[in-house]
Amino acid sequence: MSLSLTEDRTAFAEAIRDFVAKECGTREQRIALTDGGRSAHNEKLNRKIGELGWSAVAFPEEYGGSGGGITEACLLLEELAYGQAPVFGLGISMIVGSTIQRFGTESQRAEVIGSLARGEVSAIAMSEPGAGSDVAALRCAARRTADGYVINGQKTWISCAPYAERILLVCRTGDGGSRHEGISMLVVPAGTDGVDIRPIDTLGGREINEVFFTDATVPHDNLVGVEGQAWSQLMAGLNFERLVCAATFLGNARRAFDDTLEYVRQREQFGRPVGSFQALKHRLADLAVDIKCASLLVYDVARLADEDKDRQWPREASMAKLKATETAKKAALEGMQMMGAAGYTTEYDMERHLRQNVIATVFAGTSEVQRDIIGKTFGL
Incomplete structure (x- = not known):
């Protein structure tokens, strides 16, 4: 996440981490919440997030929101993804809510954003x-x-x-x-x-x-x-949609990286941890750079979008989505390779990271589409 968060935003991120650690911090909890890994969304957990006032954090208070901005939404989605909270429907519901906030009638805003605030899904x-x-x-x-x-x-x-x-x-x-x-x-x-x-x-x-x-x-x-x-x-809602996607997969990328790092520090071959070998060390270094670049890009675009809510940022939003999703897929693929056969088993979370992140570069606009959009902004 951004290194220049305000005290309020830092406290918000810490509160999300504490919540996720309590609700789904163990593998056993996550298995129970996801029907053995077959479901990516748990309605009860999603409603708990709504009860805390977080689901509609980026929406006006008059409709049941918390009055925050896109930066707060990105923090929420990144930390939930990092903690592997099974609330797949939350980001999509935020995208719907953003569209209704911009173009809906007063009654539609009250209904849809109010529903989001209660932890319901659209x-x-x-x-x-x-x-x-x-x-x-x-x-x-x-x-x-x-x-x-x-x-x-x-x-x-x-x-x-x-x-x-x-x-x-x-x-x-x-x-x-x-x-x-x-x-x-x-x-x-x-x-x-x-x-x-x-x-x-x-x-x-x-x-x-x-x-x-x-x-x-x-x-x-x-x-x-x-x-x-x-x-x-x-077109007017693309900033929000792409940042929702980027923040979610940024969290996924961080988690895949940290799970890989923990494993290669402990796993020994030839008398020492496998992470100490240059082949793995350099892979992890490259991933760390990619994740940091993705984080800085996501929160810089979120800042721009919060400062001028009516302006479209097609180049920047597509860059954030492209970098974060490509990084998430790379983190899962590299993690599985570095963990060897262990990364393929259901005993570890890496196989789940792969199943989640392999779709990242297709979901909500493919990487090819994002590159085409970026190219067009340069007159190509």
Whole structure:
């Protein structure tokens, strides 16, 4: 984390560490909270975080938040990730809350941010079988009728949908002059008729889902922002989304590094700890530099975003997401290599780090997309 935190932020980070150590500090606790490692989200633990006033730390007090900023959100997510707290849905719920705060009505803000503050989960549905990195190619459609919006189509790779209180749906409500026009956002409450959620088995568990909409109807009041202009709304929220992702995987990278370091200090071969051999020592040195660079980048961008909340930082936010996620994947892969067969067994956490972090460079915008965005900011 940043070395220039205020006293309040330092105390906040320490409080999170104490909480995580108490709730999931042992491997046995984590196994119990994750159904033997099969689940990345524990609803009871997430609600405890809400009760402490942390879930909505970056949101206004009038909606149930704590009045902090993106820096506080990054601290929370980094420390929770480092402590391996199984609250996968928290970061995604923050992203939804940020969008609603910017573009939602007063009633939507009260509902969604209030829900976040209570430790409840929201999901967001953008990707489709034919629209992943190219979100503007989406085809899931909502037709406006006298009774509301009637939704038909399919979404895929949707996190947390089965236990979410609502899904923020990005869909097509019309045709415009370009493919970026005619896209809208709708809030789809849990239990809406015509919504079918089907889990997708992955290396990381069953947190990812397909969602099918068949004549699912939501009221007109569930429109978020301006009909047909969701593309600009999505772009406005990229600072927050990429920093949420970057802070989470920064915490994961730190934990994989520390677990590796502990192991190579204790494991002996040829009469001495394996970490004392140059081949491993240099790998750890490179990882330490990468993690420090990622940390400085994440918190510098968070500072910029807090100082000017209405400005987009496409180059900087993409840099933070790119560096943190690539570092997290590298830390897990290198950790497994340095731990040898032990890193592959379920006796240690390294195999879990690998399953979590291998997706880092794909989740929330691939590394290739981030590099393309960065290149475009230089006029390329």
